[in-house]
Amino acid sequence: MTKTIEDIKKLVEPDRIHRSLYSDPELFALEQERIFESTWVYMGHESQVKENGDYMTLNIGRKPVIMVRGRDGNINVLHNQCTHRGAKVAGKKCGNARAFRCCYHGWTFKTDGTLIGVPHKGGYEETHFDIKDPKFSLKVVRSQSYRGFIFANLSSKGADLKEFLGDAASSIDNMIERSPGGDLEITGGVLRYRHNCNWKFFVDNLNDTMHPMVTHQSVGDACQSYIDELPKDTPPTREMDIVAPFGSSYENFDMMGVSVGPKGHAFTGGTDSIHSNYMEVDGYIEAMHKSYGEEKTKEILCVNRHNTIYYPSLTIKGAIQSIRIIRPISVNETEIETWTFRLKGAPDDMLHRTMLYSRLINSPSSMVGSDDLEAYTRLSEGLMSGGSEWVDMSRFIGREERPDGNMTRAIGTSDISLRNQYAAWLGYMTDVPQQEEL
Amino acid sequence: MSDKNCPTTSEITALINRETELLDDKKLAEWIALFSEKGTYWMPVAIDQADPLNHISIFYDDVLMMNVRKHNLKHARAPSKEVEIRSSRLTGNIRLLDFDAKTGNMTVKCNFQAVLYYNEQTLFAGQYIYKFIWTGEKYLIEQKKVNLINCDASHGTIITYI
Numbered sequence: 001m002t003k004t005i006e007d008i009k010k011l012v013e014p015d016r017i018h019r020s021l022y023s024d025p026e027l028f029a030l031e032q033e034r035i036f037e038s039t040w041v042y043m044g045h046e047s048q049v050k051e052n053g054d055y056m057t058l059n060i061g062r063k064p065v066i067m068v069r070g071r072d073g074n075i076n077v078l079h080n081q082c083t084h085r086g087a088k089v090a091g092k093k094c095g096n097a098r099a100f101r102c103c104y105h106g107w108t109f110k111t112d113g114t115l116i117g118v119p120h121k122g123g124y125e126e127t128h129f130d131i132k133d134p135k136f137s138l139k140v141v142r143s144q145s146y147r148g149f150i151f152a153n154l155s156s157k158g159a160d161l162k163e164f165l166g167d168a169a170s171s172i173d174n175m176i177e178r179s180p181g182g183d184l185e186i187t188g189g190v191l192r193y194r195h196n197c198n199w200k201f202f203v204d205n206l207n208d209t210m211h212p213m214v215t216h217q218s219v220g221d222a223c224q225s226y227i228d229e230l231p232k233d234t235p236p237t238r239e240m241d242i243v244a245p246f247g248s249s250y251e252n253f254d255m256m257g258v259s260v261g262p263k264g265h266a267f268t269g270g271t272d273s274i275h276s277n278y279m280e281v282d283g284y285i286e287a288m289h290k291s292y293g294e295e296k297t298k299e300i301l302c303v304n305r306h307n308t309i310y311y312p313s314l315t316i317k318g319a320i321q322s323i324r325i326i327r328p329i330s331v332n333e334t335e336i337e338t339w340t341f342r343l344k345g346a347p348d349d350m351l352h353r354t355m356l357y358s359r360l361i362n363s364p365s366s367m368v369g370s371d372d373l374e375a376y377t378r379l380s381e382g383l384m385s386g387g388s389e390w391v392d393m394s395r396f397i398g399r400e401e402r403p404d405g406n407m408t409r410a411i412g413t414s415d416i417s418l419r420n421q422y423a424a425w426l427g428y429m430t431d432v433p434q435q436e437e438l
Numbered sequence: 439m440s441d442k443n444c445p446t447t448s449e450i451t452a453l454i455n456r457e458t459e460l461l462d463d464k465k466l467a468e469w470i471a472l473f474s475e476k477g478t479y480w481m482p483v484a485i486d487q488a489d490p491l492n493h494i495s496i497f498y499d500d501v502l503m504m505n506v507r508k509h510n511l512k513h514a515r516a517p518s519k520e521v522e523i524r525s526s527r528l529t530g531n532i533r534l535l536d537f538d539a540k541t542g543n544m545t546v547k548c549n550f551q552a553v554l555y556y557n558e559q560t561l562f563a564g565q566y567i568y569k570f571i572w573t574g575e576k577y578l579i580e581q582k583k584v585n586l587i588n589c590d591a592s593h594g595t596i597i598t599y600i
Contacts, residue, residue, distance in 0.1 A: 188493040189484050192592035218516035222509035226502070239503055335592050340494060352491045355498075364593040365481070365497045367510045373595055374518035 003030065005430045012426040014419065015394035019383040021425075022198040022391075028331035035312055035428045036061035039263075040151040040164045042314035042325055043067045043143065045341075047185040048094075049075060053111055056094045059327065060154055065141055066090050067150065068097070070112040077143040077152040078113045083136045100138070113138035147176055148184065149314075167406045168265035171308035175318035177300045180287040181345030184321070188355060191338040193364045193373075199312075199328040200421075201376035202336060206307040206315050207268045207417040209253035210395070212246050215371045220247020222367070238279060242357050245274035246368055253412045256306065261407040264311030264424030266417040269304050275319040276304035283347040291345065309417070311424055321354045324362065332380055338362040393418040442542035442572060444534075450546055451532055453570065453577055458527040458550075461599055466508040469599075470501060474571055474578040477501055479599060481584040496589070496596060511598065523598055524555040529566065542572025543580075550584075552600050562600050563587050 003026055011018040011027075021027060041060050044067055048056060055068035057080055064080040066089075080088045082102040089100040089109060099116065101108040108117035115136045118124070129136070143152040144161035149172055151161050162169070176184055195202060205211065213220075223244045227234075245252075256273050260266040269275070288297040309315045316323040321341040328334050338358050342351050361368045383391070396414035403409070410416040445453075460469040473479075480490050481497040490498040499507070510516055529548045536545040545567065552562045564587045569580040584600050 189487070191483055191494050191496070192590070194592040194594045196594065215517060218510055218513035218519070219506075221513055221515075222506045225509040226505045229505070237502060239500075239506070243506065338494070348492065355491060355494055358494055359496075359498055360503075363494075363496050365596045367507065367516070370518040370595040370597060371516060378517075 002026070005432065008429050009426065012422050013390075015397050015415075016390040016392050017422050019386070019389060019391055021422075022200060022380065022383055023331060025331045027429075028198075028328070030429060031425075032061040032328070034432060035425070036328070037063060037154045038428065039155070039158070039312070040144075040153045040161055040310075041312075042310065043077060043150045043152050045184065045186045045339075046075060046145060046148040046150060051096060053096045053098055054094075055090060055097055055111070057088070057090050057092065060141070060152055061328075063154065064088055065152065066100070066138075067143075067152075068111050071110070072112070074112075075143065075145070075150060076112055077141040077150075078138040079141065081138070082107055083115065083138065084118075089138065109138050113140055147172060164263060165310060166261045166263065166265060168259075168261050168267060168308060168310065170303075171267055171305055171316055171318045174300065174303045174305070175316060175321060175341065177292075178288075178318065178321070179343035179345060180284075180291040181343070182291070183344040184341045185344060186339055187342045187351065188340045191358060191363055193336045193338070193362065193369065195334040195336055195373055195376060196332060197334060197373070197376035197380045198332055199326055199334040201379055202326060202334060202372075203309060203312065203315075203421065204418055205372055205376070206309050207258055207266050209256065209258070209268060209413050210250070211372075211375065212248060212253070213250060215375050216246040216368055218371070219243055219367045223247070236279070238353060238356060239360065241278050242360050243368070245277070246361075248274060250413060256412040257409055258412055258414060258417055259404055259407045259409050260417050260420035262424075264421045265309060266311075266420055267305045267308035268412060268417075269306040269319075271302050271304060273304040273306040273319065275306065275317070278353075281347060281349045281353060284350055287345055287347065309421075311421060317357075320357050321350070322358050322362065336362075393422070441539040444537050444539070445544065445577075447532065450534065450544075454529050454532060454546070454548060454566070454568070457568075457579070457582070458529060462525050462527055464511075464523065464598075466504070466511060470504045470508060472579050473501055473504070473582075474573075474580050475501065477579050478581045479504065479584075480581060481586065481589070481596075481600065483589050485585075485589065487589075496586075496593070497584070497599070507598075518595060518597065521557055525552060525598075527552040527600075535567075542574075542577075544570050544572075544577075546570065554597070554600070556597050560594075564589070 044056055049069040052069050052071050055066050057066055066078045066080045069075050080090055082089050084105055084107045087102055087104045089102045099108050099110055106119045110116050115131055141152045142156055146161050223240050256269045258268045304319050307315050313326050323339050325337040340354050393415040396411055400411035401408055479499045483494055483496050487493055511519055529550045532548040535547050547567045550566050554560045565585045567583040570577040571580045
């Protein structure tokens with residue numbers, strides 16, 4: 001590594017960042033180490049490992065880990081690395097295991113990581129090996145749950161998860177409250193969408209409200225062209241409900257507002273968003289009234305946020321119960337996973353609506369997502385030109401901003417969430433004690 | 439009404455050839471006209487996925503969404519549609535899974551390979567499963583289901599129907 005802290009500081013200014021942030025492989029490696037492998041990264045929801053022994057294999061940055069519910073019912077995150085020669089002890093994406101047995105020499109570990117078996121053990125007599133020595137157990141990663149959302153942190157230092165999420169956790173709270181049963185459950189599989197671009201283009205775009213009317217104009221127009229073909233008085237459909245707002249006006253997006261907080265977290269929308277005018281689903285309001293009463297229901301449902309980003313790894317749409325996980329693969333390769341929540345106690349039709357939303361907006365086949373990805377691809381290629389060294393994010397800087405709890409609220413088309421993310425990025429990338437001096 | 443005769447292999451092949459040819463030729467309006475009013479195009483994301491509503495899919499379009507895509511594909515300002523899409527579909531191993539002489543309806547399965555050239559060349563492979571309904575005059579598609587062998591892979595943009 002040749003980049004010093006001083007070099008990195010020169011890449012981020014208050015209203016612009018250097019183009020190399022998106023293309024420099026060395027910066028990508030440093031991001032993995034200093035961001036993804038040093039802060040709270042989303043693993044999954046507790047409903048994905050319901051039974052004791054249920055596990056999922058994941059990565060934190062470049063490091064393979066296992067999220068597993070142990071025999072005691074507790075969920076642990078373990079390094080997926082045999083303490084013998086180092087092979088991954090779990091190979092499948094998910095499954096149920098009584099123990100993890102390494103496929104190479106058969107060292108076997110309990111689901112809490114404890115080493116319990118080593119074949120032909122006699123050969124280790126008079127060596128440093130001791131089956132009871134914790135250093136031969138799978139190393140446990142610090143993990144915490146926020147209301148069922150499990151995050152892990154490879155760094156043992158730093159804030160607890162709740163403090164890390166800060167006021168932005170209210171988006172998770174709202175998604176849970178939208179369930180008449182007060183609980184969520186992951187269901188219905190996962191969509192994986194390969195993005196041939198740097199992970200930050202995707203994150204930048206989540207709260208970029210100046211692009212939909214340009215990038216997605218064709219989708220709004222296509223909806224309108226189809227409506228024009230239909231006989232008059234044809235009732236509106238749910239598909240149009242979902243797709244058409246992506247062609248909303250600048251004024252609409254201004255009004256939505258945006259809130260930013262510490263650590264790069266942010267959300268667009270408040271009482272209004274592109275989700276706030278959906279048709280009602282039969283039976284849902286009634287179920288909510290029964291659980292919460294009319295007034296509280298109104299209070300819950302008038303929170304209509306669009307995307308909330310828990311920087312750097314998770315983005316959620318509480319109003320539509322869909323989440324996406326950001327998995328960087330290389331400097332110009334990223335995988336985006338889309339998962340769906342069922343609101344417990346809600347009619348099945350609510351789930352069907354979420355599935356429809358994810359297919360129309362987040363699937364590899366989406367008319368909306370494919371135009372976003374096309375824009376990211378052109379950003380990747382365009383920034384290599386070097387006609388300008390800088391990427392602008394100055395819109396509404398210092399204007400139309402006000403404090404909102406521990407967050408800052410701004411006009412919806414402000415670049416404030418970009419500025420906030422890159423301030424957090426710079427914080428992570430330059431907060432490196434000792435190592436630098438070695 | 440008398441029972442309908444079972445279509446011959448060449449009649450079934452002609453139906454499939456017509457459908458895939460219209461996609462190859464990007465004649466989406468004519469392609470959509472092959473579907474019944476309640477017709478759907480389904481591409482599951484999981485192997486043996488039984489359910490398009492309670493489980494996520496890559497595609498599950500009704501005729502309405504097909505029509506929106508038709509307009510979107512030719513829109514001058516759809517950035518991802520500026521690159522020309524070229525494709526070639528090949529089908530084989532056509533077999534009749536089910537035929538109901540009373541209604542004339544049938545289910546047909548075949549293997550396919552589809553090569554798309556869009557920025558780069560991509561190969562898709564798997565099975566098509568067609569549910570055809572007999573109107574008394576012609577067959578319409580009630581559902582075209584596309585089972586990709588790599589349905590659960592991490593896909594780049596799938597720019598059009600396969």
